[in-house]
Amino acid sequence: MISSVSMVALGGAIGAVCRYLAGLGIIRLLGHHDFPVAILTVNILGSFLMGMFVVAAALRDLTWASPLVMTGLLxxxxxxxxxxxxxxxxxxxxxxxxxxxxxxxxxxxxxxxLFLGLMAARGVFA
Structure with a gap:
């Protein structure tokens, strides 16, 4: 079984790469601005996904994946x-x-x- 530390490390590496690619994609889509739109967008999306995962983990017995998904990936x-x-x-x-x-x-x-993610996940998984 993979240790919690290994799951955090793996998730963190994947999450950081996703953040980088999302930032590049947003800048290519919207152009470069003085206002940090890319980081703002990533923070909102990450919070939404955190809300989705919290509900899914609780209802689908996935709390074992929290180090990978919540701490690492997100x-x-x-x-x-x-x-x-x-x-x-x-x-x-x-x-x-x-x-x-x-x-x-x-x-x-x-x-x-995050609240929208909670509500969306409750609608999907409840």
Missing amino acids: GGFTTFSAFSLETANLIERGAFGQAALYVALSVGLSVSG
């Missing part, structure tokens, strides 16, 4: 460390309004994404 995919850096960059550039908007959108929409 932890590597979501980017709150990058969120902090982007916020600091906006503040250092003097873009205080954009920084405040970015923080509010990131937190508000990510939490909303």
